Amino acid sequence: MSKAIRNIIWRPSPNFDDRAAGTPIDMLVLHYTGMKTAEAAIERLTDETAKVSAHYLVQEDGQVLALVAEEKRAWHAGVSRWRGADNINARSVGIEIVNPGHEFGYRPFPDVQMEAVTVLATDIVARHAIPAWNVVGHSDVAPNRKEDPGELFEWRELARKGVGLWYRENRHASLHYASLLPGTGGESVIAIQEALNEIGYDVMKNGIYDDALTAVICAFQRHWRPSRVDGNVDAETQAVLYALRDEVRRLT
Numbered sequence: 017m018s019k020a021i022r023n024i025i026w027r028p029s030p031n032f033d034d035r036a037a038g039t040p041i042d043m044l045v046l047h048y049t050g051m052k053t054a055e056a057a058i059e060r061l062t063d064e065t066a067k068v069s070a071h072y073l074v075q076e077d078g079q080v081l082a083l084v085a086e087e088k089r090a091w092h093a094g095v096s097r098w099r100g101a102d103n104i105n106a107r108s109v110g111i112e113i114v115n116p117g118h119e120f121g122y123r124p125f126p127d128v129q130m131e132a133v134t135v136l137a138t139d140i141v142a143r144h145a146i147p148a149w150n151v152v153g154h155s156d157v158a159p160n161r162k163e164d165p166g167e168l169f170e171w172r173e174l175a176r177k178g179v180g181l182w183y184r185e186n187r188h189a190s191l192h193y194a195s196l197l198p199g200t201g202g203e204s205v206i207a208i209q210e211a212l213n214e215i216g217y218d219v220m221k222n223g224i225y226d227d228a229l230t231a232v233i234c235a236f237q238r239h240w241r242p243s244r245v246d247g248n249v250d251a252e253t254q255a256v257l258y259a260l261r262d263e264v265r266r267l268t
């Protein structure tokens with residue numbers, strides 16, 4: 017835990033084990049708690065029988081709780097994959113952000129909570145030298161199962177403050193693209209799958225726009241084009257996708 021974060025409360029969870037020797041910490045995974053109350057979430061994340069945890073939890077008033085020491089492996093990502101890796105818990109720090117989530121009344125993250133997440137994430141990313149393209153949401157690494165932290169999370173603001181990946185915005189870029197709808201196939205779908213893959217998503221490059229691809233598109237939209245999350249590759253979604261792919265190429 018860093019001295020840069022003031023007023024962290026230690027609330028130990030028994031739900032952790034050792035990181036595999038030699039595995040670097042090179043990812044940051046953000047979640048929302050998705051429970052009716054913060055208390056219920058804290059209860060669960062520290063309940064031995066629940067077998068889930070995270071390193072930190074950020075309350076809606078900005079209070080940060082530390083649940084698991086960063087050098088230990090917390091259990092937050094489950095079955096997940098990013099940039100070809102499936103040992104996400106072993107290589108990441110996980111932050112749970114209190115919000116009831118889509119099931120119990122999804123609501124904006126208060127400014128004071130976003131500020132606390134930003135300070136905490138900035139510190140973690142700096143200490144472990146986590147690259148921008150490895151700052152992800154749970155839905156990015158498990159798009160078929162997860163929606164968190166969701167489209168209300170302010171990824172763009174976080175990236176502006178130096179944490180995570182964003183793209184060079186160009187409001188005319190979408191003029192170059194035509195919409196694609198689920199059920200279509202072929203070269204243009206393969207191009208989309210390749211771009212998603214380059215960014216880090218676990219996508220089959222089969223040219224088939226099926227439910228699996230739709231789920232990944234939704235995850236992509238929640239993170240980088242949150243104004244409409246519908247799984248449809250409209251022109252703007254394509255423009256953002258290719259701009260982001262170009263940014264990954266520029267940085268890697």
Ligand SMILES: [Zn+2]
Pocket residue numbers: 046047048092154162164
């Ligand atoms: Zn999650």
